Amino acid sequence: MLPQLSGLQLRQTLSQALNFCLVLTTAYMFWKGLSVVCDSPSPIVVVLSGSMEPAFQRGDILFLWNRDSRVKVGDIVVYNVKGRDIPIVHRVVRNHVSQKKQLLLTKGDNNAMDDVDLYAYRQYYLDRNSEVVGAVKGYIPLVGYVTILLSENVWAKYALLGGMGLLAMVQRE
Amino acid sequence: MTKSERNKVNLHAITDLKNATDDEISKYMSNQGYIQSFTLTDVRLSLGFASVIVAAVASYYDYKVGFEAAKKYTAIAVGAYFLLNALMTLWVWKVEAGIVYQGIKGGVKISLRSHAQKYEASYELKVKNATTQTEKEVKKDFNEFFDEAGYLVPEPLEKWLDEAVLSVGGLIKEQKSK
Numbered sequence: 001m002l003p004q005l006s007g008l009q010l011r012q013t014l015s016q017a018l019n020f021c022l023v024l025t026t027a028y029m030f031w032k033g034l035s036v037v038c039d040s041p042s043p044i045v046v047v048l049s050g051s052m053e054p055a056f057q058r059g060d061i062l063f064l065w066n067r068d069s070r071v072k073v074g075d076i077v078v079y080n081v082k083g084r085d086i087p088i089v090h091r092v093v094r095n096h097v098s099q100k101k102q103l104l105l106t107k108g109d110n111n112a113m114d115d116v117d118l119y120a121y122r123q124y125y126l127d128r129n130s131e132v133v134g135a136v137k138g139y140i141p142l143v144g145y146v147t148i149l150l151s152e153n154v155w156a157k158y159a160l161l162g163g164m165g166l167l168a169m170v171q172r173e
Numbered sequence: 174m175t176k177s178e179r180n181k182v183n184l185h186a187i188t189d190l191k192n193a194t195d196d197e198i199s200k201y202m203s204n205q206g207y208i209q210s211f212t213l214t215d216v217r218l219s220l221g222f223a224s225v226i227v228a229a230v231a232s233y234y235d236y237k238v239g240f241e242a243a244k245k246y247t248a249i250a251v252g253a254y255f256l257l258n259a260l261m262t263l264w265v266w267k268v269e270a271g272i273v274y275q276g277i278k279g280g281v282k283i284s285l286r287s288h289a290q291k292y293e294a295s296y297e298l299k300v301k302n303a304t305t306q307t308e309k310e311v312k313k314d315f316n317e318f319f320d321e322a323g324y325l326v327p328e329p330l331e332k333w334l335d336e337a338v339l340s341v342g343g344l345i346k347e348q349k350s351k
Contacts, residue, residue, distance in 0.1 A: 007209065007211070008199055008209065008211075011211060011214050011215075011218065014218055014222075015214070015217075015218065018218060018221040018222060018225070021221075021222075021225040022221060022224075022225065022258075025224065025225050025228035025229070025254070026258070028228060028232060029228050029231075029250075029251055029254045029255065032231065032232075032235070032247050032250070032251050033251040033255075035240065035247070036244060036247055036248045036251060039244075041240035041241075
């Protein structure tokens with residue numbers, strides 16, 4: 001079997017493995033390229049809650065930009081608080097600026113209270129540089145429901161990944 | 174090779190017919206005593222896997238040190254990845270350009286380039302003798318060497334290939350051992 005596998009067959013197997021790897025790495029590198037351009041670790045996020053209604057609904061996709069060193073009051077920003085793994089999309093309602101840093105207070109349009117309760121214990125402001133992932137620059141409604149399905153249903157994720165892999169192995173177009 | 178060792182091909186899928194014929198041509202050439210050269214494929218595979226390695230290393234480093242610290246190297250890796258991919262695409266498009274077989278026998282270097290029009294059930298083959306730079310284009314309908322069940326029938330194909338290879342001054346096996 002082994003001498004048979006050298007030469008042509010080995011190269012055909014390698015070619016198909018390569019196709020599979022390229023499907024995965026191309027998607028990943030496009031994502032990383034966008035991250036670098038937008039200067040944000042996650043330049044596209046999906047809205048998971050209704051706290052920004054009617055501006056954004058659950059399932060909207062948001063495009064973030066993080067190259068401006070200061071955000072403005074009225075901007076909608078996405079931030080990560082220490083100890084919480086899900087990013088939050090809320091509007092900036094107050095800010096304190098100095099030469100060195102900018103502190104923000106945020107609030108969801110659809111929430112009665114500001115976000116102090118969502119911040120870490122004894123934290124009253126967000127730090128622009130260390131906690132904000134980016135300001136929202138555009139959105140597409142509904143498309144994000146696919147990722148909500150994928151993240152909330154583990155089997156959907158495996159099915160997608162497996163399906164992509166299978167296609168890459170089987171196809172020879 | 175007996176019938177059952179060949180795969181049945183969907184007669185309505187031109188790409189499948191072409192791929193099956195391409196595979197058969199490699200077999201035919203090695204039966205004629207040609208030594209296949211894999212340089213084209215090896216370059217393509219090297220470029221492809223190099224880009225995959227770049228992506229893997231970039232992903233590991235980003236995971237290890239975090240986005241901010243890895244940013245500069247991530248940017249370089251993204252550039253390198255797409256450059257390698259572009260080179261690979263160019264290679265497939267301009268250099269490989271449909272070549273399905275390259276081989277050498279007794280100082281004669283033959284390269285075969287195949288093509289099938291999307292909605293036309295015939296196999297176009299460019300036979301090139303790279304030693305004398307003679308090239309000839311031949312064409313044969315798939316139904317002349319596939320039976321109605323979808324199995325490739327080697328005899329008419331081999332006869333046609335004999336003629337094609339001889340016409341550019343290539344060498345074939347004198348007498349076939351049955």
